[in-house]
Amino acid sequence: MIETLRFWAAVALLGLGVFFTFVSTVGILRLPDIYSRAHTASQTDTLGAGFALAGVAVAFGWRNVTVYTVLLLFFVFVTNPTAAHAIARSAAETGVEPLLADEGDETDAETVADGGEKR
Amino acid sequence: MAANRVLVPLSDTVTVRQTVDYAVRSGLEDADELECHLVVALPYDEEMPEGRTQAEEAEELLSRARNWAEEDAGDAEVRIETAALGTDEYLFGPRDYAEIFASYAREREIDRIVLDPEYQPGVTARILQPLERELDRRGVSYDEAPVDRPARHGRLVTGGQRFDQLFATFWISFGFYLVLGDPFYWFDIVTGVAVGGIVSTTLAQVTFSFPLDRVRSPIRVGRFILYIPYLLWEIVRANIAVSAVILRPSMPIEPTLARVNARVRSGLPLTALANSITLTPGTLTVRADDQRLLVHTLIPSAREDLFDGGLEKAIRFVFYGREAAGAIASPRERDDADVVGGDEL
Numbered sequence: 001m002i003e004t005l006r007f008w009a010a011v012a013l014l015g016l017g018v019f020f021t022f023v024s025t026v027g028i029l030r031l032p033d034i035y036s037r038a039h040t041a042s043q044t045d046t047l048g049a050g051f052a053l054a055g056v057a058v059a060f061g062w063r064n065v066t067v068y069t070v071l072l073l074f075f076v077f078v079t080n081p082t083a084a085h086a087i088a089r090s091a092a093e094t095g096v097e098p099l100l101a102d103e104g105d106e107t108d109a110e111t112v113a114d115g116g117e118k119r
Numbered sequence: 120m121a122a123n124r125v126l127v128p129l130s131d132t133v134t135v136r137q138t139v140d141y142a143v144r145s146g147l148e149d150a151d152e153l154e155c156h157l158v159v160a161l162p163y164d165e166e167m168p169e170g171r172t173q174a175e176e177a178e179e180l181l182s183r184a185r186n187w188a189e190e191d192a193g194d195a196e197v198r199i200e201t202a203a204l205g206t207d208e209y210l211f212g213p214r215d216y217a218e219i220f221a222s223y224a225r226e227r228e229i230d231r232i233v234l235d236p237e238y239q240p241g242v243t244a245r246i247l248q249p250l251e252r253e254l255d256r257r258g259v260s261y262d263e264a265p266v267d268r269p270a271r272h273g274r275l276v277t278g279g280q281r282f283d284q285l286f287a288t289f290w291i292s293f294g295f296y297l298v299l300g301d302p303f304y305w306f307d308i309v310t311g312v313a314v315g316g317i318v319s320t321t322l323a324q325v326t327f328s329f330p331l332d333r334v335r336s337p338i339r340v341g342r343f344i345l346y347i348p349y350l351l352w353e354i355v356r357a358n359i360a361v362s363a364v365i366l367r368p369s370m371p372i373e374p375t376l377a378r379v380n381a382r383v384r385s386g387l388p389l390t391a392l393a394n395s396i397t398l399t400p401g402t403l404t405v406r407a408d409d410q411r412l413l414v415h416t417l418i419p420s421a422r423e424d425l426f427d428g429g430l431e432k433a434i435r436f437v438f439y440g441r442e443a444a445g446a447i448a449s450p451r452e453r454d455d456a457d458v459v460g461g462d463e464l
Contacts, residue, residue: 023362031365035403081396
């Protein structure tokens with residue numbers, strides 16, 4: 001009984017992990033520019049990897065290996081924002097203009113003007 | 120009679136005053152005219168936030184050094200030039216410094232460089248010896264100023280703090296080793312002690328660049344553990360919100376750039392806050408100029424959460440305690456948050 005429960009819990013967690021990884025992939029394909037893509041790319045690392053590793057931990061049960069999955073998750077959580085920030089910052093430094101929603105005509109015009117200049 | 124020309128690279132050390140004095144006096148020994156070039160080499164380019172602070176400090180040091188040199192010159196003919204070098208590039212290591220000094224000296228026909236024995240540009244370790252080697256290779260003649268220096272102690276860190284650093288680093292690395300190995304197997308324990316010893320003696324000062332507090336540091340770790348579930352909850356919530364937006368066929372995103380002035384100290388607390396903001400989908404820290412965070416937000420609800428300052432409150436709780444977290448108003452209320460245009464990048 002417990003074993004079946006654990007099996008299905010692991011399956012459900014892995015399914016959720018796959019789902020969020022899928023969403024993240026869709027986001028990368030659909031979103032317009034590098035900044036907004038960086039948002040969704042971090043979804044793979046946070047919830048995608050998070051649920052998958054939780055599934056692994058449940059599947060293994062209370063063993064030494066389970067601790068490794070927690071450590072793995074910890075390191076993913078430390079490195080992911082660092083990488084995302086590095087990408088966004090280097091994009092900003094090389095002059096990639098973000099696509100912004102309309103915040104009044106003024107900002108919009110400025111964004112366009114600056115973008116044209118830098119290209 | 121031809122004037123002597125001398126170049127003095129400055130950095131903020133205890134011996135910089137004596138170095139300037141020596142440069143002026145020795146320059147005047149065999150000539151009655153001296154051209155004294157006082158320069159500061161900046162490791163970062165001026166675009167970066169660290170660079171800006173450094174440029175200001177450099178200006179201050181240069182103006183002080185100019186006064187010293189004038190004082191030392193007395194009635195003699197001394198022309199003083201000051202300059203900040205390397206403002207448009209990133210200096211990395213003694214080779215870059217040697218190159219920049221050598222080319223400065225070449226351009227102005229300077230025949231001698233006077234070095235401060237404690238010379239230490241930027242935040243890196245002292246680079247005097249490798250710098251001298253590099254200058255040798257370029258055929259630049261230099262001279263080390265003879266100075267009396269006070270006995271050097273490990274700066275900022277007293278004996279007790281050093282012990283705390285070693286202690287903390289040892290137990291962290293030992294604990295990590297045993298988590299990976301088997302905590303009940305004698306071989307792992309012995310090798311773990313050895314590894315922990317090596318790691319703590321070599322890396323303790325790098326790991327903790329700030330003084331530890333025997334009471335408050337463990338409490339902070341405890342509060343950080345309390346913070347993790349909250350952060351996870353925020354991440355799940357934001358993930359669901361972003362996923363819903365992405366999967367909707369119309370994809371109603373509303374990207375904006377927002378500026379938030381965070382009320383946390385620079386260093387670890389600010390890093391933790393900026394990383395937490397980036398970790399939650401929907402908000403992404405693009406720039407962190409000291410306390411001013413420039414955040415790209417994807418959807419309005421994420422921006423509202425950011426302006427409500429939940430994460431900032433939590434980080435303040437971790438590092439400063441409950442009162443500090445409760446006392447602070449949200450960034451929106453204290454007027455520290457606003458939406459900015461793309462030209463702010």
